[in-house]
Amino acid sequence: MDNLFGDLRLGHLRLAPRGTRRRTRATAFQAAAFQAAAEYTGRWGWAVAADALAGPAEPHPGPPHPDGPPADGRPASAVLLPTGRAFDVLDVPGQAGLQALVRLERMGTQVGPVLAPPTGRLQFLVAAGAARRLPELLYRMGWDDAALDLTCHGEGSHVAAPPTVLDGLGPVRWLRRPTRDNAGCPPEARLLLGTLAYACHRSRERSSEPAWLAS
Numbered sequence: 708m709d710n711l712f713g714d715l716r717l718g719h720l721r722l723a724p725r726g727t728r729r730r731t732r733a734t735a736f737q738a739a740a741f742q743a744a745a746e747y748t749g750r751w752g753w754a755v756a757a758d759a760l761a762g763p764a765e766p767h768p769g770p771p772h773p774d775g776p777p778a779d780g781r782p783a784s785a786v787l788l789p790t791g792r793a794f795d796v797l798d799v800p801g802q803a804g805l806q807a808l809v810r811l812e813r814m815g816t817q818v819g820p821v822l823a824p825p826t827g828r829l830q831f832l833v834a835a836g837a838a839r840r841l842p843e844l845l846y847r848m849g850w851d852d853a854a855l856d857l858t859c860h861g862e863g864s865h866v867a868a869p870p871t872v873l874d875g876l877g878p879v880r881w882l883r884r885p886t887r888d889n890a891g892c893p894p895e896a897r898l899l900l901g902t903l904a905y906a907c908h909r910s911r912e913r914s915s916e917p918a919w920l921a922s
Contacts, residue, residue, distance in 0.1 A: 739870040740786050747788065747868065751890035756787035756865055785871045791862030794819070794893045795837040796830045798858045799903055800910055804829030807906035808882075811899060819893035820885040822866060825877035830866055831903070832885075837861065837896035844897055850904045857907045859896070 747753045790796050799807070801823070808829070811818050822830040837844075838861020845851045860866055871879040 736870065736872075743786055743868065743870055747786075751793075751885050753793050753890070754789050756789055786868050787865040787871075788868050789865045790860040791835055791838065791864065793835060793891075794832045795835050795896065796822070796860040796866050797833055797837065797896060797899065797903060798828055798830050798860060799907055800856050801827045801829050803856075803906040803910040804831070804903070806910075807899070807903045810906070811902050814902075816898055816902075817889065817894050818883060818899065819889040820881065821883040822868065822879060823882040824867060824871075824879045825873055829882060830860075831899055832889075832893045833896040833899060834893050835861070838864075840896070844900055845904065848897075848901050848904065850901075850908070853904070853908055854911065855904055855907045856911065857904060 744755045747755055804821075808818065808821065819832040821832070824830065838859040841859045842851065845853075845855075867873070867879050869879050869881060873879070
């Protein structure tokens with residue numbers, strides 16, 4: 708052992724201390740985060756939260772983890788996009804979102820960027836103001852009395868964007884990437900909401916059916 712407090716050498720194998728590996732991951736994340744932030748702000752005109760580029764969080768109380776914080780689904784490293792400015796976000800269960808997305812695209816409906824966090828949800832970017840108008844929109848479409856697993860992130864909230872990693876779950880990905888056509892002018896929520904609400908309703912109905920009937 709050449710250096711008790713430095714790198715460990717075993718023959719030709721060089722092992723960096725765990726803290727070094729963590730710092731290396733933090734540096735790699737920061738490079739990716741700054742690159743993504745430059746694209747989000749410079750190319751698409753979106754804001755990025757001021758504290759979003761700090762890199763992996765410090766370890767916090769919880770079960771031991773081989774290389775860092777416990778696997779509890781909190782952001783290990785995050786790039787956060789504030790909602791309520793350039794866009795709001797309709798947030799639905801993943802399976803219902805996929806079914807709605809297929810139907811919308813078959814109908815020729817213009818769908819904006821879609822985020823796929825590793826939490827089993829899908830997040831559809833829509834024009835700003837949707838969160839404030841969501842109850843009214845659902846009422847007009849006849850869904851105001853339905854129990855829907857559908858929410859909307861608006862002013863004062865945010866969503867995580869790539870290259871964010873949720874500890875123990877995995878990375879946030881784009882299911883539909885932002886483009887020149889949809890990033891600056893995401894679709895109005897009313898164009899997607901009816902199809903999303905129906906898919907959420909059907910998904911909830913199926914989950915409440917007896918297993919023999921659902922199959």
